[in-house]
Amino acid sequence: MATDPRPPSPAALRGSTLILAAFALALVGIVAATVAFLPRGDRPSALSVIGGPFRLESSKGGVVDSQALKGKPFLVFFGFTQCPNICPTTLADLGTLLDTFGAEGGDVQAYYITLDPERDTQAVMQEYIASFTDRITGLTGTPQQIERVARDYRASVKRVPLPGGDYTLEHTLMVYMMDRNGGFAGPLDLNAGHALALKQLRKLVADGRST
16 A cells, blocks of 8 residues: 655645635536536525435445435545545544544544545555544445446546556545535535534534535
8 A cells, every 4th residue: 555654745735725625616616517407497406416325335344325324414535545645634634623523522424435446445445544543434335336426426536647557546625514314515624724624513413504
């Protein structure tokens, strides 16, 4: 498993923030376009077109079926285990946030879905996630299953070839907050500090919405 032991530089972090902002703007455009082409009449809210059912292998054993999550808000984050900087930084930050939230009595499930199922088997995900926190569950599946869930969540992914025949992935950088009905409640803002993110989690758990 490839790792990058160096902490991300300030410039890299600034760059990742800009990337996140760009993806957020792209997401708004995707949502707007999706809603615009829906049949006339009663239309779902823009946020309701993001998300969908999934049944994937869990890093903790067995499977996670989204149907069993009904009635409970949860978090979703896409990435892959060979991501050099942003994914591990986000996982570590999210794990710390969830520890703080748990210490105050809060409880929300968080799922890290790989976009690289060929390399990220259940065993690989188990070892990888265990190095961060037990509050996040890694999910993997067949390429077809992962392609479908990424499409349902409007998560973009691009395979980028590397020298020697290897490859990396460019992908959407967002922690999705999903409400108790499985609908998209908004992105969790980790960049602004944990005070705001904790407020978002409290609101999400209280009523399933981010605002």
